[in-house]
Amino acid sequence: xxxxxxxxxxxxxxxxxxxxxxxxxxxxxxxxxxxxxxxxxxxxxxxxxxxxxxxxxxxxxxxxxxxxxxxxxxxxxxxxxxxxxxxxxxxxxxxxxxxxxxxxxxxxxxxxxxxxxxxxxxxxxxxxxxxxxxxxxxxxxxxxxxxxxxxxxxxxxxxxxxxxxxxxxxxxxxxxxxxxxxxxxxxxxxxxxxxxxxxxxxxxxxxxxxxxxxxxxxxxxxxxxxxxxxxxxxxxxxxxxxxxxxxxxxxxxxxxxxxxxxxxxxxxxxxxxxxxxxxxxxxxxxxxxxxxxxxxxxxxxxxxxxxxxxxxxxxxxxxxxxxxxxxxxxxxxxxxxxxxxxxxxxxxxxxxxxxxxxxxxxxxxxxxxxxxxxxxxxxxxxxxxxxxxxxxxxxxxxxxxxxxxxxxxxxxxxxxxxxxxxxxxxxxxxxxxxxxxxxxxxxxxxxxxxxxxxxxxxxxxxxxxxxxxxxxxxxxxxxxxxxxxxxxxxxxxxxxxxxxxxxxxxxxxxxxxxxxxxxxxxxxxxxxxxxxxxxxxxxxxxxxxxxxxxxxxxxxxxxxxxxxxxxxxxx
Numbered sequence: 163x164x165x166x167x168x169x170x171x172x173x174x175x176x177x178x179x180x181x182x183x184x185x186x187x188x189x190x191x192x193x194x195x196x197x198x199x200x201x202x203x204x205x206x207x208x209x210x211x212x213x214x215x216x217x218x219x220x221x222x223x224x225x226x227x228x229x230x231x232x233x234x235x236x237x238x239x240x241x242x243x244x245x246x247x248x249x250x251x252x253x254x255x256x257x258x259x260x261x262x263x264x265x266x267x268x269x270x271x272x273x274x275x276x277x278x279x280x281x282x283x284x285x286x287x288x289x290x291x292x293x294x295x296x297x298x299x300x301x302x303x304x305x306x307x308x309x310x311x312x313x314x315x316x317x318x319x320x321x322x323x324x325x326x327x328x329x330x331x332x333x334x335x336x337x338x339x340x341x342x343x344x345x346x347x348x349x350x351x352x353x354x355x356x357x358x359x360x361x362x363x364x365x366x367x368x369x370x371x372x373x374x375x376x377x378x379x380x381x382x383x384x385x386x387x388x389x390x391x392x393x394x395x396x397x398x399x400x401x402x403x404x405x406x407x408x409x410x411x412x413x414x415x416x417x418x419x420x421x422x423x424x425x426x427x428x429x430x431x432x433x434x435x436x437x438x439x440x441x442x443x444x445x446x447x448x449x450x451x452x453x454x455x456x457x458x459x460x461x462x463x464x465x466x467x468x469x470x471x472x473x474x475x476x477x478x479x480x481x482x483x484x485x486x487x488x489x490x491x492x493x494x495x496x497x498x499x500x501x502x503x504x505x506x507x508x509x510x511x512x513x514x515x516x517x518x519x520x521x522x523x524x525x526x527x528x529x530x531x532x533x534x535x536x537x538x539x540x541x542x543x544x545x546x547x548x549x550x551x552x553x554x555x556x557x558x559x560x561x562x563x564x565x566x567x568x569x570x571x572x573x574x575x576x577x578x579x580x581x582x583x584x585x586x587x588x589x590x591x592x593x594x595x596x597x598x599x600x601x602x603x604x605x606x607x608x609x610x611x612x613x614x615x616x617x618x619x620x621x622x623x624x625x626x627x628x629x630x631x632x633x634x635x636x637x638x639x640x641x642x643x644x645x646x647x648x649x650x651x652x653x654x655x656x657x658x659x660x661x662x663x664x665x666x667x668x669x670x671x672x673x674x675x676x677x678x679x680x681x682x683x684x685x686x687x688x689x690x691x692x693x694x695x696x697x698x699x700x701x702x703x704x705x706x707x708x709x710x711x712x713x714x715x716x717x718x719x720x721x722x723x724x725x726x727x728x729x730x731x732x733x
Contacts, residue, residue, distance in 0.1 A: 182570050182571050182646065182731060182732045182733060183568045183569075183570065183571070184254050184560065184561035184562075184568065184569040184570060184571050185522075185558070185559075185560050185568065186250055186254050186256065186558070186559045186560070187547050187556050187557070187558055188248055188256070188259060188556060188557040188558075188559075189549075189556045190213050190214075190556070190557070191214065191554075192213075192214035192554060193214060193554050193555045194211065194212065194213040194214065194246065194554075194555060194556055194557045195211045195212060195531075195545075195546045195555055195557060196209045196210065196211035196248065196531065196532075196544035196545060196546070196557045196558060196559065197210065197211045197270070197271045197272070197531045197532060197544065198210050198211075198270075198271065198272045198273040198531070198532045198544060199273065199532045199533070199534050199542050199543065199544035199559070200273050200274070200275050200281075200534050201534055201536050201537065201542065202249070202275070202279060202299070203275075203279045204279070205251075205252055205536075205537065206249050206250060206251050206252070206257060207249065207250050207251075207534075207536075207542045207559065207561070208247060208248065208249045208258075208273065208281065208301075209247075209248045209249075209273065209532075209542075209544040209557070209559055210245065210246070210247055210248075210270045210271075210272070210273040210281075210283055210544075211245075211246055211248075211269075211270060211271075211544070211557055212243050212244060212245060212246055212268070212269040212270060212285075213243075213244060213246040213261055213557070214243050214244070243267045243268065243269055243288065244261045244262055244263065244264065244267075244268060245261065245262040245264065245268055245269070245270035245283060245285060245295065246259070246260070246261045246262075246270070246557070247259075247260050247262075247281070247283075247297070247301040248557060248559065249301070250559055253571050254561075254571045258300065258301055260301045262295065262297075262301075262303055262306075264293075264295075264306060266287040266288070266289060266291070266308070267287060267288040267289070268285055268286065268287045268288065268293055269285050269286060269288070270283050270284065270285035270293075270295075271284060271285050271286070271317060271318065271319070271320075272284040272285070272317070272319050272320035272321075273320075274320055274321070274322045274328055275322070276296070276326070276361070277326065277361075278298070278299065279299040280296065280297050280298045280299050280304070281296070281297045281301070282294065282295070282296055282297075282320060282322075282328050282359075283295040283296075283297060283320070284317050284319070284320025284328070284330055285317060286315065286316055286317045286332070287308060290310070290313065290314035290315055290316075290335075291308040291309065291310045291315060292308065292309050292310040292315050292316075292317045292330060292332060292355075292357070293306060293307070293308055293309075293317070294306065294307050294309070294320070294328070294330060294359060294363070295307075296363055305363060307363065307365075309357060309365065309368070310334060310355070311334045311335075311355070313334060313335040313336065314334075314335045315332060315333065315334045315335070315355060316332050316333050316334075316378075317330055317331070317332035318331055318332050318333070318378070318379060318380050318381065319331045319332075319380070319381045319382065321381070321382050321383065321384070323358075323384050324384060324388065325360070325361065326360075326361030327358060327359050327360045327361050327366070328358075328359050329356060329357070329358050329359075329382055329384075329390065330356065330357040330358075330359070331356060331379045331380065331381060331382045331392065332355050332356075332378075332379050333352045333353060333354060333355050333377070333378035333379055334352065334353055334355035334370060335351065335352055336351065336352070336353050336370070336372075351375070351376040351377075352372075352376045352377055352378050353370040353371060353372035353377050354370060354371040354372050354377050354378065354379040354392065354394045354405075354407070355368070355369075355370050355379060356368070356369055356370075356371070356379060356382070356392065356409075356413060357369075358413065367412065367413050369413040371392075371407060371409075371415065371418070372396075373396055373398075373405070373420065375396050375397060375398035376395075376396065376397040376398065377394055377395070377396050377397075377405060378394055378395045378397075379392060379393075379394045380393050380394055380395060380429050380430070381393050381429070381430070381431055381432050382432065383432050383433055383434045383440065384434070385408075385434060385438070385440075385462055386434075386438050387462075388410070388411045389408055389409065389410050389411065389416060389462075390408070390409050390410075390411070391406065391407070391408050391432060391434075391440055391462075392406070392407040392408070392409065393405075393406060393429045393432045393442060394406075394407065394429070395428065395429060396420060401422075401423065401424070401425075401426060402426045402427060402428060403420065403421055403422055403423050403426075403427050404420075404421050404427050404429045404444065405418065405419070405420045405421070406418070406419045406420075406421070406464060407419075408462070408464075417464065419464050423446075425446055425447045425448075426446075426447040427444055427445070427446050427447075427456075428444060428445045428453070428479075429442060429443070429444050430443045430444065430445065430479065430480065430481045430482070430495070431443040431480070431481065431482050431483050433483055433484065433485065435459070435485055435489070436485060436487075436489060437489075438462075439459055439460065439461050439462075439467060440459065440460055440461070440462075441457060441458070441459050441483060441485070441491070442457065442458045442459075442460070443455070443456075443457055443480045443481070443482075443483050443493065444456040444457070444458065445478075445479045445480075446471070448473075452476065452477040453477040453478060453479050454471060454472070454473050454474065454477075454478065455471070455472040455473075455474070455478050455479065455480050456469070456470070456471050456472075457469075457470045457472070457480075457483075457510075457514050458470075459514070468513065468514055470513075470514040470515075472508075472514075472516055474497065476497050476498060476499045477497065477498050477499075478495065478496070478497045478506060479495040479496055479497075479506075480493040480494065480495040480506070480508065481494060481495040481496070481529075481530065481531055481532070482494050482495070482530070482531065482532045482533045483533075484533050484534065484535050484541070485535075486535060486539060486564070487539075488512075489511075489512035490509060490510065490511055490512065490517070491508075491509070491510040491511075491512075491514070492507070492508075492509055492510075492533055492535065492541050492562075492564075492566070493507070493508045493509075493510065493533070494506065494507050494508075494530035494531075494532070494533045494543050494545075495529070495530060496528070496529040496530065497521060501525070502523075502524075502525050502526055502527065502528075503523070503526075503527045503528060503529060504521040504522060504523045504528055505521065505522040505523045505528045505529055505530040505543075505545055505547075505558075505560075506519070506520075506521060506522075506530065507519070507520045507521075507522070507530065507543070507562060507566040508566070509564070509565060509566050516713075517565075518565050518566040518567075519566065519713065520562075520566040520567060520568075522560065522568070523547065524547070524548065524549060524550045525550050526548040526549065526550055526551070526552065527546065527548040527555065528545070528546065528547050528548060528558070529545050529546050530543045530544070530545040530560070531544055531545045531546065532544045532545070536561075539564050540561055540562065540563055540564060540569055541561070541562050541564070542559065542560070542561050542562075543559070543560045543561075543562060544557075544558070544559055545558045545560070546558055563598065563599035563600055564599065565598055565599060567598045567599060567600035567602060568600050569599070569600065570600065570601070570732050571732075578601060578637075578641055578644075578730065578732075579597065579599050579601060581637055582597050582601070582603070582634075582637065583597055585633050585634075585637055586633065589630075592607075593606050593607065594606055594607045594610070594626070595607075595630075600729070601729055601730040601731075601732070602727060602728070602729045603634075603727065603728040603729070603730075604725070604727045604728075605626075605725060605726070605727075607626075608721060608722075609622050609623075610622070610623055610626055610725075611721055611722060611724050611725050612677060612724040612725065613724070614655075614657075614724070615673065617652075617673055617676035617677045617679075617680050618680055619680055619681065619684055624684060627681070627684060627685060628688070631685050631688070631689075634728075635689070635693065635697075638730065639696070642696065642700075643733075644732050644733055645700060645730060645731070645732060645733065646700070646731045646732060646733045647700045647701070647702050647731040648697070648700045648701050648702065648728070648729075648730055648731070649702045649703075649704065649728065649729040649730075649731060650678050650681050650682050650685075650701065650702070650703050650704075650726060650727075650728055651674075651678055651703070651704050651705070651706055651710075651726060651727045651728075651729070652673075652674035652675055652676065652677035652678030652679075652681075652703070652704070652705045652706065652725075652726050653674055653677070653705075653706050653707075653708070653710055653711070653723055653724070653725050653726065653727065654670040654673050654674045654677075654707055654708050654711075654723060654724055655708060655711060655718065655720035655721075655723035655724050656670070656708040656711055656718060656720070656723070657720065658670055667707055670707040670708050671705050671707040672705070673705075673707075674705030674706055674707050674708075675703070675704070675705030676705075677705070677724075677725075677726050678703040678704060678705055678726055679703055681726045682701060682703050685697075686701070708723065711723040712725075
């Protein structure tokens with residue numbers, strides 16, 4: 163989150179984004195965003211969202227309009243919000259960046275692969291219609307259809323079904339008449355609105371569901387027997403709660419269950435797990451009006467199996483979740499404080515306990531909207547990045563390792579990671595250190611941590627550093643042409659006696675930098691002149707204060723937080 167930046171002579175700060183991080187920002191004029199992502203059959207990654215294009219003139223500028231929507235329609239091919247497809251290869255190179263010139267302003271929110279390596283895209287037009295488009299593998303438009311009611315409609319997701327078709331999930335505004343059939347027109351304000359299409363794009367049925375209150379369809383998932391579980395919001399008396407519904411393949415309701423709460427509950431995503439149960443991601447507003455994460459696992463008969471709260475210091479939301487083959491969960495979303503919003507990644511085990519957590523982004527507005535698991539168990543994420551001091555959002559694609567750390571673009575990344583694990587196999591087995599796929603190395607033995615307030619290396623730390631550097635530096639020299647820098651980062655726990663935040667931060671910042679400098683000094687002085695000259699070109703030190711404290715079961719592990727960490731940055 164917000165960090166105070168100090169400029170000191172001895173140590174230089176590292177940047178949020180490293181040159182070789184697999185973080186791709188597509189910066190086009192005006193606001194742009196990505197909402198969904200998938201992997202193609204050729205291992206490239208595709209994401210969908212919207213971009214804006216504007217021109218200075220319009221061929222119909224002399225015509226007079228009495229209706230705002232007629233005017234918008236006349237200019238929509240000249241400028242405005244349009245569906246945008248981005249495709250990147252495994253090294254982060256942008257292969258395709260294409261906007262669809264459709265007849266109305268529109269925004270795309272969902273992307274589904276077809277057997278021919280093409281796409282179904284779901285979204286909505288800004289005049290209140292729903293939209294589905296089919297594209298080929300190069301994102302050329304095969305067809306697109308606008309559909310919906312005569313009122314204002316909104317799509318929230320498009321899901322793939324087992325027959326190759328898709329289900330559009332959203333809402334429709336209902337204008338009730340006493341003569342209406344209430345099972346066809348809905349019961350209240352907004353209603354859940356579902357439409358099923360065949361794999362060829364034929365509309366099979368459209369149906370509305372709801373209560374007498376305001377209902378909006380959010381997401382859905384197909385069960386093994388072909389029935390569909392739908393998650394929706396129901397709003398009444400200023401409370402926003404959730405509704406679960408199960409329908410058959412023809413859209414007929416099997417059961418509907420409404421969950422009332424005294425606090426605002428917002429559903430974001432539902433998935434089917436490998437054990438054929440379901441996992442639902444929600445946010446729950448706490449007493450401080452902050453969003454907190456809630457995950458619910460339940461079965462086909464709506465029996466709750468697990469109900470897990472993940473409470474954090476800041477407001478946190480998981481907008482998308484996916485399951486790995488070993489039943490661990492990757493989840494993405496955002497975390498925000500009073501100053502800015504960061505993109506959030508969490509790795510959870512099968513019991514929904516948090517294993518890892520990472521924040522990404524600049525000091526502004528950044529969010530992850532969607533995640534997909536890749537063939538090699540890395541994950542690709544689509545979202546929004548906003549540069550510091552900017553008011554315009556950009557399309558953002560990120561690739562992460564399985565532990566939530568940032569993946570590298572270099573082809574040497576996997577090779578060096580494997581070499582490090584082999585070189586330090588004994589230390590890893592003995593729980594003395596661990597190595598992440600982003601080439602971060604962390605000490606794991608409590609004898610290697612610093613005591614409270616100390617930064618000078620003790621005898622045991624020096625002995626281990628001797629062994630550590632004698633293995634690490636020769637390996638790094640073999641790959642020196644691929645290495646951009648070698649970071650040594652100091653960290654502290656969050657406590658600093660009874661003092662105010664400013665003094666606490668500055669004292670911990672100085673301490674963390676001293677820990678990094680003490681480690682650099684020891685490693686540097688023991689090497690020969692040739693190695694010193696090489697290290698002087700790549701070694702970087704920084705102090706992170708307590709911004710990256712170690713957490714265990716939602717509490718700070720203060721002992722493990724008092725440490726140094728190492729990271730190899732590739733070119």
